[in-house]
Amino acid sequence: MMPGDKRDIIVVEDLVKRFGSFVANDHLNFRVSRGEIFGFLGANGAGKTTAIRILCGLSKPTSGKVLVAGQDVGTRPEKVKRSIGYMSQRFSLYEDLTVTENIRFYAGIYGLGPALIRERTAALLHRLELEHAADKLISSLPLGWKQKLAFSLAIFHEPAIVFLDEPTGGVDPVTRRQFWDLIYDAASKGITVFVTTHYMDEAEYCDRVCIMVDGRIEALGSPEELKARMGAADMDEVFVKLARKAIPRTEQV
Amino acid sequence: MKRFIGFVLKEFRHILRDRRTMLILFGLPVAQLIIFGYVVTNELRDISVAVVDLSRDEATAAITDKVFSSGYFILDAWYPATVDVEALFRQGDIKQVIVFGEDFAGRLQRGETADVQLLADASDANTANLVVNYTSGIIYSYLESRGAQGSMPTALVPLSHMEFNPSLMGVFMFVPGTMALILMLVSAMMTSISIAREKELGTMETLLASPLKPLQIILGKVAPYVALSIINAITIILLGYFVFGVPVKGSVVLLLAECTLFIMLALSLGIFISTISTSQQMAMFISMFALMLPTLLLSGFIFPIENMPAILQWLSYVMPPRWFIVVIKNIMIKGTGFAYVWKETLVMAGMMTLFIVLSLKNFKIRLA
Numbered sequence: 148m149m150p151g152d153k154r155d156i157i158v159v160e161d162l163v164k165r166f167g168s169f170v171a172n173d174h175l176n177f178r179v180s181r182g183e184i185f186g187f188l189g190a191n192g193a194g195k196t197t198a199i200r201i202l203c204g205l206s207k208p209t210s211g212k213v214l215v216a217g218q219d220v221g222t223r224p225e226k227v228k229r230s231i232g233y234m235s236q237r238f239s240l241y242e243d244l245t246v247t248e249n250i251r252f253y254a255g256i257y258g259l260g261p262a263l264i265r266e267r268t269a270a271l272l273h274r275l276e277l278e279h280a281a282d283k284l285i286s287s288l289p290l291g292w293k294q295k296l297a298f299s300l301a302i303f304h305e306p307a308i309v310f311l312d313e314p315t316g317g318v319d320p321v322t323r324r325q326f327w328d329l330i331y332d333a334a335s336k337g338i339t340v341f342v343t344t345h346y347m348d349e350a351e352y353c354d355r356v357c358i359m360v361d362g363r364i365e366a367l368g369s370p371e372e373l374k375a376r377m378g379a380a381d382m383d384e385v386f387v388k389l390a391r392k393a394i395p396r397t398e399q400v
Numbered sequence: 401m402k403r404f405i406g407f408v409l410k411e412f413r414h415i416l417r418d419r420r421t422m423l424i425l426f427g428l429p430v431a432q433l434i435i436f437g438y439v440v441t442n443e444l445r446d447i448s449v450a451v452v453d454l455s456r457d458e459a460t461a462a463i464t465d466k467v468f469s470s471g472y473f474i475l476d477a478w479y480p481a482t483v484d485v486e487a488l489f490r491q492g493d494i495k496q497v498i499v500f501g502e503d504f505a506g507r508l509q510r511g512e513t514a515d516v517q518l519l520a521d522a523s524d525a526n527t528a529n530l531v532v533n534y535t536s537g538i539i540y541s542y543l544e545s546r547g548a549q550g551s552m553p554t555a556l557v558p559l560s561h562m563e564f565n566p567s568l569m570g571v572f573m574f575v576p577g578t579m580a581l582i583l584m585l586v587s588a589m590m591t592s593i594s595i596a597r598e599k600e601l602g603t604m605e606t607l608l609a610s611p612l613k614p615l616q617i618i619l620g621k622v623a624p625y626v627a628l629s630i631i632n633a634i635t636i637i638l639l640g641y642f643v644f645g646v647p648v649k650g651s652v653v654l655l656l657a658e659c660t661l662f663i664m665l666a667l668s669l670g671i672f673i674s675t676i677s678t679s680q681q682m683a684m685f686i687s688m689f690a691l692m693l694p695t696l697l698l699s700g701f702i703f704p705i706e707n708m709p710a711i712l713q714w715l716s717y718v719m720p721p722r723w724f725i726v727v728i729k730n731i732m733i734k735g736t737g738f739a740y741v742w743k744e745t746l747v748m749a750g751m752m753t754l755f756i757v758l759s760l761k762n763f764k765i766r767l768a
């Protein structure tokens with residue numbers, strides 16, 4: 148891919164993030180193309196969340212270049228924020244507000260008009276089969292529904308990219324599968340999906356994955372490529388091989 | 401602007417839906433005013449007193465001497481002729497004026513009624529009452545000692561008048577105190593908890609990743625509390641007026657303006673607390689120990705500041721409610737204008753600026 152390719156919606160060059168002497172992101176380099184499902188994999192503490200927060204403009208990089216949707220996150224985070232959706236690990240719905248109130252609130256802060264909100268709310272409730280729960284408090288919903296609703300809200304304003312930070316934590320495999328259907332659905336509409344996870348089976352669902360170990364990118368490519376390169380049967384094995392390689396380095400610390 | 405209004409509406413929903421919050425917001429002011437309205441304890445030390453001595457003779461000199469050697473009082477000013485007593489009180493330091501009538505010793509000698517008048521600043525009714533009682537006691541004991549020396553039996557009636565608060569209502573003192581406490585609770589504690597809640601639930605991240613600016617988020621969070629705090633301040637003033645008969649002698653506009661300033665100060669403190677705490681629990685504990693207890697104990701609300709050890713007196717200078725209480729007392733009970741409270745107003749404005757700067761600094765560090 149050529150540098151500055153129009154199809155690259157995320158460009159990260161030499162991204163470094165330090166917290167004191169701890170290096171959370173060590174010279175990251177990668178690009179994500181428009182419409183791709185890009186998986187960001189790694190164990191807890193590998194630096195996934197730090198990287199995603201930088202991409203969303205929630206945190207400033209120590210050094211390096213980060214372009215999201217053609218804008219520099221470091222200098223113009225406001226521009227970036229208009230074209231992205233973000234779903235954090237904790238779903239970010241207000242438990243003491245109803246489903247419709249949550250939708251209206253999030254749509255409102257992205258500046259959607261009342262008519263558009265009404266139209267999209269109806270469509271969303273229909274798609275998620277949540278019409279009967281429209282006026283129920285979020286606290287009364289099962290976790291799986293909250294998670295689907297949180298994702299739908301993150302893409303409610305039809306952003307160019309949606310960032311999902313470990314969106315499937317704590318839910319059962321069936322719900323996870325359903326959740327990935329939603330992700331495919333969003334990708335088919337042209338939304339770029341940037342997802343972090345530590346479930347290796349989910350890596351198989353991504354177009355390309357990037358595996359982080361101790362703040363560095365250890366591998367980058369499509370699941371098939373990586374499996375072939377590492378001589379592994381599945382992504383789990385790929386990850387274990389990469390992580391084992393990294394162990395001596397961790398023990399030196 | 402539309403986004404902002406949507407945000408504020410959501411914030412109101414949180415408040416109205418939480419029964420505990422509603423109870424703190426509207427039950428507490430009433431309960432507190434009634435409880436504190438009847439709690440009265442006080443002790444005297446180093447009270448500033450002025451003397452107006454129209455006769456300047458050995459008897460008045462002896463009484464003056466006795467009064468100021470008692471340890472309760474400090475001679476602040478001495479006048480040989482009548483002065484504007486009310487003006488003296490308005491300056492704020494002087495708590496009592498002792499006025500000796502003309503030809504005091506002579507009348508005493510002749511067995512006539514000798515006049516001594518005790519005027520006390522009763523905007524703090526408790527202290528005023530004690531001050532007058534202690535002084536009368538000293539004067540009586542002087543007369544007794546004269547009687548023992550074989551002088552003529554004396555008819556001396558100390559005439560006391562409670563300036564600003566003639567009926568000595570203790571609650572006068574507690575309206576300003578309760579107001580400070582409630583506004584602190586609602587503004588500082590509730591805001592810090594509600595912002596900390598967004599952080600704890602992770603919704604703050606989502607808000608920060610949205611096109612809303614951090615300043616809009618913070619303003620959206622505090623706006624409902626500004627409104628509710630002002631309603632609370634008005635409730636307390638009305639309750640004080642209709643239930644306890646506490647007057648608002650000064651300008652109502654000035655009073656509300658000062659309340660608003662204090663609310664802003666408390667809010668900036670609340671925001672500051674929320675920037676240093678990561679959970680609702682932590683925000684609550686910091687508010688409790690750093691705000692509630694000092695407000696109760698060190699602001700002069702319950703215990704007179706002049707009776708505290710020096711170190712606590714110094715500490716009381718950094719307590720925002722201390723300044724607010726002085727201002728409110730002056731405006732409500734003494735009816736003084738801005739000219740007499742500008743210093744306190746300036747201190748509060750300064751504190752507010754400090755907390756805003758500190759919060760901004762903390763916020764930036766967190767984002768970096």
